Amino acid sequence: MLEQVADVLRAARRALFVTGAGVSADSGLPTYRGMGGLYDGVETPHGRPIEDILSGRTFQRDPELVWRYLGEVERACRSAKPNAAHRVIAALQDRMEVVVLTQNVDGLHLDAGSREVIEIHGTLRRLRCRCGAREEEVDYSRRRVPPRCAACERIMRPDVVLFGEMLPPGALQALRVHSDRGFDVVFSVGTSSLFPYISAPVLDAARRRVPTVEINPGDTELSARVAFHLRGRAAPTMTAIARLLGE
Numbered sequence: 001m002l003e004q005v006a007d008v009l010r011a012a013r014r015a016l017f018v019t020g021a022g023v024s025a026d027s028g029l030p031t032y033r034g035m036g037g038l039y040d041g042v043e044t045p046h047g048r049p050i051e052d053i054l055s056g057r058t059f060q061r062d063p064e065l066v067w068r069y070l071g072e073v074e075r076a077c078r079s080a081k082p083n084a085a086h087r088v089i090a091a092l093q094d095r096m097e098v099v100v101l102t103q104n105v106d107g108l109h110l111d112a113g114s115r116e117v118i119e120i121h122g123t124l125r126r127l128r129c130r131c132g133a134r135e136e137e138v139d140y141s142r143r144r145v146p147p148r149c150a151a152c153e154r155i156m157r158p159d160v161v162l163f164g165e166m167l168p169p170g171a172l173q174a175l176r177v178h179s180d181r182g183f184d185v186v187f188s189v190g191t192s193s194l195f196p197y198i199s200a201p202v203l204d205a206a207r208r209r210v211p212t213v214e215i216n217p218g219d220t221e222l223s224a225r226v227a228f229h230l231r232g233r234a235a236p237t238m239t240a241i242a243r244l245l246g247e
């Protein structure tokens with residue numbers, strides 16, 4: 001199957017990689033669901049489901065509580081480096097146009113050098129405030145958490161999509177523009193694909209008979225629908241593909 005996937009990539013001019021927490025698992029970051037996932041056990045020490053705590057509504061009422069949990073995610077991300085999967089996806093840009101649609105807020109695809117990255121759930125690296133102030137490339141090691149706005153002293157929030165919030169319109173628009181142009185191959189790497197806007201590009205491609213590849217050690221609702229399910233971890237699997245391509 002790896003050989004067939006490598007053949008597909010050899011012929012492709014435009015590729016879409018849809019990625020989730022599993023692509024960063026090989027960088028040591030926890031996933032959200034599944035073994036060792038952040039949402040495992042569902043109840044938080046505060047006795048509320050994590051979806052309730054990490055929500056836009058809770059942020060309005062109790063931003064410090066939300067930051068206690070976001071702070072943990074941020075600390076895990078801070079020391080993380082891109083792994084071979086991020087790097088191989090970036091290196092493929094030398095051969096073809098590569099678009100990355102990621103749910104990850106860790107910025108590792110950008111660190112690896114991917115240029116066309118749609119961060120559909122936002123990024124922890126930007127902060128914004130209700131007063132309109134924004135901070136880019138935040139260095140949390142030099143900030144107190146929760147971070148406060150230099151202009152109005154309110155607690156700022158990271159530019160991520162919390163539960164119950166809308167997806168960023170710019171990201172949706174970028175996805176639409178790229179999808180209209182079409183892809184020669186669509187990958188789903190390390191995501192449970194629970195959200196319709198994440199599974200749709202893969203299912204649409206499969207319907208149009210565009211080659212589809214899933215890289216995931218487990219099964220998802222996509223597994224039976226893709227042309228190739230590579231049942232393995234992202235980093236070693238992408239490395240094996242790169243080798244076959246002579247990279």
Ligand code: OAD
Pocket residue numbers: 019020021022023025026031032033034037103104121161162163189190191192193194215216217218219220232233234235
């Ligand atoms: P999940 O935690 O739901 O799924 C992680 C997926 O990665 C699972 O299907 C695992 O089997 C797979 N996996 C685990 N280790 C892997 C590895 N080394 N290589 C490849 N795959 C591996 O994460 P997401 O699908 O990203 O949203 O979750 C989607 C969204 O749910 C997140 O962005 C977050 C959460 O609610 C928000 O916070 C808005």
